[in-house]
Amino acid sequence: MLTAPDRPEVVRANDLEQIGVPRRTISRRCAAGGPWQLLLPGIVLLSTGAPTDEHRVRAALLHSRQDAMLTGTWALHRHGLERVPRQEKIHVLIPANRGVANAGFAHVERTHRLPRPHLRGGLPVAPVPRAVIDAARRLTNEDEIQAMMAEAVQRRFCTTDMLTRELDQAGRTGTALLRKALTPLVAGARSVAEADAYRLWQRSGLPPGQWNVSIFDAKGNYIATSDFWCDEVAFAWEIDSYRHHTSLEDHRATVARNARYAAAGIVVLQTLPSRLRTEPDQVLAELHAAFQAAQGRPQPEILLKRAA
Template identity: 75%
Template sequence: MVVRAAALEAAGVPGRTISRRCASGGPWQRLLPGIVLLHSGEPTNEQRLQAALLHGRENALLTGLWALRGHGLERLPPPRDVHILVPADRRIATTGFVHVERTRHPPRAYVRGGLPVAPVPRAVLDAARRLTNEDEIQAMMAESVQRRFCTTGMLTDELDQAGRAGTALFRKALIPLADGARSVAEADAWHLLRRSGLPPGQWNVAIYDADGNYLATPDFWCDEVAFAWEIDSYRHHTSLEDHRATVARNARYAAAGIVVLQTLPSRLRTEPDVVLGELRAAFRAAQGRPRQGSLFKRTA
């Protein structure tokens, strides 16, 4: 159990007793100034989060990576500390494992696992401002959109309210997401496509034939020439079922007269110029191939 030392004293426990029990070898321990854990073992993550919120006092809430974990996001780096938001007029300092941020515009709190947490767009922005790895930021933002925890519009609105300080990597990661990319690999592909000089297309749109039969949802689709680009990783072919699904998808592409290029995500970085040549060649092949019937698309 995590409690304030002041609460223990209010319940009749003398301050000297608290100090003695929190001394080395005692049954209790101080997690933070004025915050006591009523056992001597290693505190759990939940106990650290509870202690951080007690340190922040009334209306404090979790943000950043721990808040995103509470919401259910998974593609996150390990948190270095516990990031909390407190009202701007509160004089509470960062200490121990707690990073305190004062804000003039506290967001609405959501309760996750019994703890108050910031909404996903704010937590994503707060986490991104303290990360330096572009892939980690891109993956975190992509998951928040792909799994419908928020939209790119919500991330953009949060960014507009935040100002520019510390947001450069967030802004960079948001551009391909706003265009429809939904992963780090797709963001790499988006940047490579920008270099290609090829006509723009759409990312992650569902393609149907003229009779309304579903064909596929390619990572990138150029309707002008019926060309699909799939960023297919080994991870998606580790089971027989996954392999069958990919073969069936490619058969539907072929039957509809769609030229498809499949690229491993790793090659987007290890040999981008080679992939760029393949992309241009596949597009030219699509241009020179008679189109079989009409296709239409719906946003995925």
């Protein structure tokens, strides 16, 4: 018999029977008012009170049996991503030849492409690229999909190439929204706001540029890492939100950045993220005006380096 400190809180009823607990005792203790509760068919929580997320995750894995692993949003949370929407159903992958069905809060998916799991908190979880695509396929909000993908890339949990490969392996069915969300990230955008800016620039008819590049002067002195850079006319576009200017230090950093732009002879346009959606035509007009101003002055000598 397991000692109290080693005893798991979530167990299979079959395992309890194997250590000598009669089935009728299990049923009685899981009845209303009893000291235990049934989380899923054949999966017992050895305590009363509301089950925690950890209890539910472990129950879903036990229900799904051998070689099961978490995927989707529940896996991403365990990897440490933060901009992940909550989904009540716990998404679990199992080998295609297994016959485990969905039950309660456990969504069980059979797959021929079962990845090698990572251990997070002692539990098997799908790698980040697979978990992102699995999560995104069950979402309908493009901003949520984009934010989740952007965080995974920006915080170096994976690359856009990894997401692209995983998406290609997932096939075409039900992935149109995912491909639309991934396109700006492949181009270099790293947030929902930058994705909005990417689409607006695509509408502008202006020459192409680069996203998130580090800019240096001719002597190699760092100027800034621009959200968007049009090298043809040495024009920078910054998507500056209130969130990044909530402290005096943030404000000073932005003023200093703009001073370095000015000293280097770079034309810069600052745009609030909200205006990309509420005033797109006005922002387009400002882009064209700023581009023309940059086009009309002598071009400064600038060195570029793509941000990591």
